[in-house]
Amino acid sequence: MQGQNRKDEGLQHDGLGIMIRSNENPYLSADIQIKKLQPRRLTSYFIVLIESGSITYNLDLQDINLTDGHLLFAMPNQIFTPPDKTDDLKYFKLLFDENTLALLPQQFSFLVNPLNDQTIVLDSAAKDRVIKVFGILNQIIHLDKYDVDTEVILAYLNSLLSELNSAYFKNKEPLNILNINLSKFIEFKLVVETHLTEQPSINAIAEKLALSTNSLYRIVKEYSGSSPKDYFISRLMAEAQRKLRYSNTSIKELAYELGFNDPDYFSRLFKKSTGKSASDFLPRQDLSGK
The missing domain is CATH 1.10.10.60 (Homeodomain-like)
Structure with a gap:
């Protein structure tokens, strides 16, 4: 079943369960686009960053509005309904599975949403850094393909999640995430x-x-x-x-x-x-x- 879920989500890169999409690399076929717009139970972690524009997602029957610098993350088993993409939207979408997460050298508390808020609003500096890492992952997975070692992909994924973990807890109590x-x-x-x-x-x-x-x-x-x-x-x-x-x-x-x-x-x-x-x-x- 796990292998089928990875196939259905498109999560496959040199043995890793990971996928990234953007304006440059959207879903290719109309059939896949239609399928991806249907309500579905997530089998992986999902992250979407809005670089510019605005859009509304539906997560567990709740509408979530996103605009410039907003990021939404979702967990396996949540019911997820993406909207039709608007023409002026610039975005990055990332999916990765539990097996890939387990290969990283640390845990990321924000992924279980301890503060009950599945959106992160990035300041301009953090947004720029996150966009750069998304761009590198996008290049590695879609352009360089299998010329890059798995360890490199994991290193950039670790960097991205570290940035998001910090932003999630920033200016929120408790300040010490190891509390x-x-x-x-x-x-x-x-x-x-x-x-x-x-x-x-x-x-x-x-x-x-x-x-x-x-x-x-x-x-x-x-x-x-x-x-x-x-x-x-x-x-x-x-x-x-x-x-x-x-x-x-x-x-x-x-x-x-x-x-x-x-x-x-x-x-x-x-x-x-x-x-x-x-x-x-x-x-x-x-x-x-x-």
């Missing part, structure tokens, strides 16, 4: 994503993170504004909305997929959490791209 509370919140988000359908108890999550339940509550409240339980439920309901809107799963089947033993309880919780019944998210769209 232990922030690190624990990032770990909490990763546990939620990894074990979502298992629905572990908050006590079990706290124990896994070597925290008391009170400490976990305080940390999650600080960075998300909600309790661990409410955060987990909100994430479950977001996943439910994705599946209801973009797959052919029935409400009953979905309840079991998300770890609920009682579909009726799931339906009640969904209505309480979203204000709408699960059936309100029909009709669904096909994300298969076939």
